[in-house]
Amino acid sequence: MALRELSSLEKYLRLKKPNKYITQGDKKVPVLQHNSGSPLVGLVTIACHLVKEAKRPELLGDSAESRAMVQQWLEYTVTKLNGYRKEDIKTILKDLNLYLQDKVYLAGNQFTLADPLMYFRIHPIILDLAVQEKEQYVNVTRWFDHIQHYPGVRHHLPPVVVLRNRIYPSTHH
Amino acid sequence: MNFTVSISNPPLVALLAAEHVKGSVQVSVAEGKETQFHVSDEIQFNDASSISRYLARMAPALGLYGANIMEQTEVDHWLEFSAQRLCCQPDLAVALGELDKVLSLRTYLVGHAITLADLSVWAALKSNKEWPSLGKSFSHVNRWFSFLSSQVPFIAVGNKYASNKL
DSSP states (O other): OHHHHHHHHHHHTTOSSOOOEEEETTTTEEEEOOSSSSOEESHHHHHHHHHHHTTOGGGGOSSHHHHHHHHHHHHHHHHTTSSOOGGGHHHHHHHHHHHHTTOSBTTBSSOOTHHHHHHHHHHHHHHHOOHHHHHHTHHHHHHHHHHHTSTTOOTTSOOOOOOSSOOSOOOOO | OEEEEESSSOOHHHHHHHHHHTTTSOOEEEEESSOEEESSSSOEEOSHHHHHHHHHHHOGGGOTTOSSHHHHHHHHHHHHHHHHTSSSSTTHHHHHHHHHHHHTTOSSSSTTSOOHHHHHHHHHHHTOTTHHHHGGGOHHHHHHHHHHHTSHHHHHHHHHHOSSOO
């Protein structure tokens, strides 16, 4: 899964030549064998490296506060959204829904690396949701729909149909 | 093209449109008594939404008027909505309730990018005195409003022209 995410990220960043990755251990942790220096290990480490290589440092946040928020969500993506159990899904969606109530992007008003990485990871969960659940987690759905239409992000992933108007009476407000 | 802006009643939506298209359309903005937009000797516009419509059509590549006929119609809907529903005080809360419902599943009002719809609704709220106190009860409108307010063209216009600062 991580290799696919890194390849999508490379395409989003318009990196000219794709890197070669290997995986390590039974958790299939991605490893980037770098020409100059020691190998880079782990999804977030490699992703941050690719962002710097593409000269897009703003994707890691442009203030001390937003940099910390980006790191927080990158860590969330690899810890909470890695090998989660089915019964965790509701909690994940509930927390995320509450958090995104007053935000357009994960780090606030700016698109950062946290958004595409979270989008890649949460895609299978959102794909499985019923129409009514998508409306229940309305903030997650809105954020997800925005990111999947964000120029250059979606790539190999199938689009998720999102209704743009509410159809169920709002009982959870 | 010469654009004169009334200082006592600045046409925020037209100023925002001018700010958005300034890379592709040459407009010089001056301050004066009345809002006037000179296209040629024979043609001029005086009201904010005509001016912003004209500017949006002058720069079709920016997509400010939507990407297709459906979106154009939606943009027209929101231009009318902001002129009629967001200016008169009594039913502002009702209008905000409708807006809140629509914005729950959208980042921008029309399509997936910024359009005149966002500019005009933002401008109408920005100059509405009731909005700051009512804003807290409408979380989706509030999120959308502060998101736009953080974008460069909105900061530029807001700092320079809006009297109703938040």
